Amino acid sequence: MKIISSLLSLIFLFVFIPQAYSQSNVEVNTSCGIVQGNYDQKSDLSIFLGVPYAKPPVDELRWKAPQNLDPWKGVKKTKQFGPSAVQENVFGDMVYRSNGKSEDCLYLNIWTPDVDPDKKMAVLVYFYGGGFVAGDGSEPRYDGASLAQKGIITVTVNYRLNIFGFLAHPELTEESAYNASGNYGLLDQNAAIKWVYENITHFGGDPERISIGGESAGSISVSMQMASPLSKDMLAGAIGESGAAINPALPPVRLEEAEKIGEDFVMQTGYTFQELRNLPTDSIFKIYNQSGRFGFPAVIDDYFLPKSLPEIFSNKEQAQVPLLVGWNSAEMIAEAFLQDNNMTKAKYTARMKETFPDKWKQAIELYPVKTNGDVRLAATDMASDRFISYSTWKWADLHANHSDQPVYRYFFKRIKPSPDDNPVDTSVGAPHASEIEYFLGNLNGADNANLSEDDFSISENIQRYLVNFVKTGNPNGNELLKWPSIKSSEDKTPVLLMDTVFKVEDSEIEARYHFLDTHYQNDK
CATH class of the missing domain: 3.40.50.1820 (Alpha/Beta hydrolase fold, catalytic domain)
Structure with missing residues (x-):
């Protein structure tokens, strides 16, 4: 009995005490x-x-x-x-x-x-x-x-x-x-x-x-x-x-x-x-x-x-x-701009005319559609820009042009896998707020078995950029892909694309934001 009692005491010491003291004041x-x-x-x-x-x-x-x-x-x-x-x-x-x-x-x-x-x-x-x-x-x-x-x-x-x-x-x-x-x-x-x-x-x-x-x-x-x-x-x-x-x-x-x-x-x-x-x-x-x-x-x-x-x-x-700033690829759904789910060129053109009565042709050139199949993506881009992407762009543009401090711009594209019990169609792009868990490192595989190694790798890389930025004002380092800052009055604007593969590309959509800048009269 003494041997059994001693064994129980050892088990208590080595198993229960560490758990009890996993937190201390x-x-x-x-x-x-x-x-x-x-x-x-x-x-x-x-x-x-x-x-x-x-x-x-x-x-x-x-x-x-x-x-x-x-x-x-x-x-x-x-x-x-x-x-x-x-x-x-x-x-x-x-x-x-x-x-x-x-x-x-x-x-x-x-x-x-x-x-x-x-x-x-x-x-x-x-x-x-x-x-x-x-x-x-x-x-x-x-x-x-x-x-x-x-x-x-x-x-x-x-x-x-x-x-x-x-x-x-x-x-x-x-x-x-x-x-x-x-x-x-x-x-x-x-x-x-x-x-x-x-x-x-x-x-x-x-x-x-x-x-x-x-x-x-x-x-x-x-x-x-x-x-x-x-x-x-x-x-x-x-x-x-x-x-x-x-x-x-x-x-x-x-x-x-x-x-x-x-x-x-x-x-x-x-x-x-x-x-x-x-x-x-x-x-x-x-x-x-x-x-x-x-x-x-x-x-x-x-x-x-x-x-x-x-x-x-x-x-x-x-x-x-220094400013690190960006947005997601599908901040708002197409239906928010179209005001219904009629994904046709005719409906898209009608909404453009209502929204930009004097400049609707220019707007369609900047958000083009060739077939009905293009409408969802173009309307998503327009809805996203009007909702929050343009204003974020304007913030970055203002700081880049009226500060000697660097501005680092990103574009988050990763479409987070949906849990099996909550399937969501996000095929057009990354929706509003979907980057938060990636940025702060709070992806939870226990809640979503469809998350892959790619998701956790993306999150890890983003966090490394963020921690570098908080520490030094520059996100670069740790063998990460070089993230260039925006320079004022540059013809090209480098943007870090965040997806399975990280890339730096010059933005090809700046004309959209200059158009909206005039429309919202923030360029004066």
Whole structure:
């Protein structure tokens, strides 16, 4: 019996104890107090989840700029994701690991290889997409572990959304110290960048090497943080995946217009503004949902944003930092342009005439079709450009022509295999947001048996480019294919094509974007 007891003790020591201690406490002192995260032996990372970066924007702080945290006593445990911003999953593809939903949502998450202040590692602060109405930093596709394991600190940030993050109103402007309203979600992002700038040294980071990145609304956010006088001096680089705050992709509006939108919204609720602001969270959100509004616009408020992005970049007033930017090959479906599934030349021509009544022939030359079989691809290109590709192009073009910093442009073409239980026809190209898991290293073979070695190899190469860029401002190195930067006033624009085989080719579609530049009057 003693022999059996001894064997059981050894089994416990060698099997059960390592599992029990796969995570251990790690503590870091921040400007407001000590936070305790987990050191994860499996990933060899220290992970801090749900770290507060500003006071909860609740009660009297609802619809106000984020406020600095008060110091706390003792140790604050940061081992689970904080609440997501109040929202509905309007896109259907978002999976959260957050601790519920709340207006109390100003938390960030940190994955770091080492908490030694002497390490001075480069940092990537990443903003989620979701049209400024949905999204959360806890989404598995935004998990920061894979990039952090390659030698940088990765941070994801929650920020206010929809009515709670972007409502402007004359009464809010009047009571504001900076004489403006709206942009609360963007000011949250700025507060998070500031918190990282002031505290990341304690997590092993270098405050002088903070790059920001994001996809869709997150990319649009990056373009505005680059343009904002509040953020630009804290940035060392910027990464944009499909989106910039340039017409027609969620451009900011003048304060007077934003206030009028907010004033009309409140009037239609039947409440006075003061009555509305005193309602419980759920009541306000229910009223917002019933209104049918899809969020509220960002604001040119002479505080966070003094001008439109084309004006700021043309005046060289943006962050003068390297930019890595691009979009996917099928950002929007053909039906969005055709307004139905009639894939015929006749329908395509009719829509071109409606959209560009004075220049429809030129438009068809730039997006040509010879047979009915060409319509889907041409209409996809047009829908994608009008949705988000053109505005992203304009951002890259503005920075290349009004900065001495390099711009690296990519075109993501990989069509992600669909799971067997969810077949999707994506044969035309890579749809919007499909690059996220490749960029952040979060492809999950367990969820999709159809992923191949090619998919993981593509992801690995992209991550190597990104980590090089965050570390140095240049994505090249590590025996990767040379990725040339765009030079201003060049006749040819080199683009890195991301697919099974990576290639660099000169873009042959620049004329499309110059055409849309004139159409949207962003060339003035």
